Amino acid sequence: MAAALSASREGVMVTLLEREKKTGGVLNQCIHHGFGLQFYRQELTGPEFAHKLQLEMNQHSVNVISESYVRHIDTMRKYVEVLSPDGVFIIQARAIVLSTGARERPFGSLMIPGDRPAGIYTAGLAQRMVNLENTLPGRRALILGSGDIGLIMARRLTLEGMEVLGVVERLPYPGGLTRNVVQCLEDYGIPLHLSHTVVEVRGKKRLERVLLSKVDENFNIIPGTQRWLKIDTLILSAGLIPQVEDLGEGLETDPVNRGFAVSNSCETSVEGIFAAGNNVAVFDLVDYVAAEGWIAGKNAALHARGERRKSPGIPIVRGKNVGVLVPTFIDPSEHLRVYLRLRKPMDRGVVISKELDIETPFNYGTPSEMIQFVINRDKLQGLKKAVKIEVIE
Ligand SMILES: Cc1cc2nc3c(=O)[nH]c(=O)nc-3n(C[C@H](O)[C@H](O)[C@H](O)COP(=O)(O)OP(=O)(O)OC[C@H]3O[C@@H](n4cnc5c(N)ncnc54)[C@H](O)[C@@H]3O)c2cc1C
Known part of the structure; x- marks a missing residue:
């Protein structure tokens, strides 16, 4: 639009x-x-x-x-x-x-063993049901994945009268914005289980229970940490794909x-x-x-x-600690708006590009929050070879 x-x-x-x-x-x-x-x-x-x-x-x-x-x-x-x-x-x-936007990562791609009963929804679908179609997906839910849609749906389903047992995230840090963790989970007393995942799904027709487990940094199950949770609804917030x-x-x-x-x-x-x-x-x-x-x-x-x-386009190369990075090429006729995601949370860091002559420090950054900055097109004139952007701790 x-x-x-x-x-x-x-x-x-x-x-x-x-x-x-x-x-x-x-x-x-x-x-x-x-x-x-x-x-x-x-x-x-x-x-x-x-x-x-x-x-x-x-x-x-x-x-x-x-x-x-x-x-x-x-x-x-x-x-x-x-x-x-x-x-x-x-x-x-x-x-x-x-x-054309993005689509949600589907349940099939998560390769979770067990049954394939009714009651498993992507967060965007559940959001559409509740907010546009006035239908509740179930009564007792667990959210798998702590992306923003999952966090927002944890609050939304709670407000609509569902029991939300918690949000489960396999990484040691949340996937969504900090403000959403605070406003959607902490304010409503909804637990966030970091370094945990769902390892089995069971139910005949409708979902009946899931097996929750703590995982190590390589997402391997830690023996002795598993427990069954009785739920009828599993909401997936496992990422968006362009x-x-x-x-x-x-x-x-x-x-x-x-x-x-x-x-x-x-x-x-x-x-x-x-x-x-x-x-x-x-x-x-x-x-x-x-x-x-x-x-x-x-x-x-x-x-x-x-x-x-x-424009022929000057490539931008990802250096250390840089994940998502937009744009992929530089057109010197336009101001350069850079959007980047860190590969891991950092207490402090510096965004560096020698070619662009930038050295911008920041306090606390996480992969869920894009770092954004603009470089005036005057600084892009005369650029010939690839530009590297990296983040140093
Ligand atoms: C749950 C949730 C919460 C969010 N919260 C916030 C927030 O608090 N603050 C904030 O700033 N942002 C928030 N965002 C992010 C923001 O809403 C999105 O980044 C933005 O709206 C995406 O816009 P888009 O145009 O790229 O994609 P979309 O909104 O997905 O639009 C793509 C459009 O393309 C259409 N389309 C796709 N393929 C075709 C085709 N082949 N033919 C015809 N039409 C097609 C689709 O029907 C759709 O209308 C949130 C997003 C979500 C999902």
């Missing part, structure tokens, strides 16, 4: 294709506060944030076609093949912004981010195709997603008008 809006403000014709009935994506089901502090300088709920963007889109005459699923893109010719209730149609675009599959040829992905490889102008490996949001990397704040969408939309409009050429 932010991309559509900024492209439209540049004066080009914009069509937004959305497979759901309503625009807004995951924001529509996030009815808690905590959105928009940077982008709108207001604390909003998810639906409020989406509504504000929708109102602005209406003013700028963005053509929204909902219930339309993009099945394939001919990336060279910019043909977009769309499935809709009225049949298949093709849109010929001049430039395209991909903002949604990049099968959209079109030649769109490179970043192996660590698992999303589209983009430059700081949000252009993918194919000229005229841009990407922004959770299909590039899983961002923790919608403000970052919207800010990136805004840049993607502006540059897509410039491309559509024939006013910009693809």
Whole structure:
């Protein structure tokens, strides 16, 4: 929506294709506060944030076609093949912004032995049931994985009258934002079991019990620490995966981010195709997603008008302690907005890049909270070889 809006403000014709009935994506089901502090300088709920963007889109005459699923893109010719209730149609675009978001890691990929009964849900699905469909997934739940969606659902299910036995995390630190650990678990007395996981699932038709175990740093079961918990609902919050599959040829992905490889102008490996949001990397704040969408939309409009050429792109290389890192390439014509996740929690550290001439210290960082900084494009002129970013303890 932010991309559509900024492209439209540049004066080009914009069509937004959305497979759901309503625009807004995951924001529509996030009815808690905590959105928009940077982008709108207001604390909003998810639906409020989406509504504000929708109102602005209406003013700028963005053509929204909902219930339309993009099945394939001919990336060279910019043909977009769309499935809709009225049949298949093709849109010929001049430039395209991909903002397909992320999907949840499914139960099958966790390889937990035991039965496959009803009562196992991903956190996003449970959130949709409770917040949009007014249905409770069960009565007595355990949350597996301490990502933000899991933490928020622990509180949400408690408020709706379910008994939440706890949140289980195999790492020795939580996967979600610190503010969510405090506001969603500690404030409600919900236990967080770090270095623990579920190692067996049992139930005939409906889930009846799970086996909980403490694990070591390599996630091996520690003998003698296992205990059965009687529950009818297991909520999985085991991570999001950028949604990049099968959209079109030649769109490179970043192996660590698992999303589209983009430059700081949000252009993918194919000229005229841009990407922004959770299909590039899983961002923790919608403000970052919207800010990136805004840049993607502006540059897509410039491309559509024939006013910009693809930059060859200077690669950014991950150094020590750097996990997720956006962008993958530097386009010196745009300010460089860097988003990075640490590989492990650190009490203090310094982000260093000799090529960019930065040395930025920080106090306490964790992989769940992105470190973000901006480098003025003036500092990027004259860069020729790869840029390395690392974090030293
Ligand atoms: C539970 C939860 C809590 C959060 N809490 C906060 C918070 O407190 N504060 C905060 O700032 N951020 C929060 N976030 C993060 C923020 O909401 C997201 O990062 C952001 O909304 C993601 O936007 P997106 O556009 O990348 O993806 P999405 O919102 O997933 O949007 C992608 C859209 O693309 C559509 N789509 C996908 N594929 C196709 C296709 N092939 N054809 C047509 N349409 C397609 C989907 O239907 C969807 O509407 C939270 C996220 C979650 C899940």
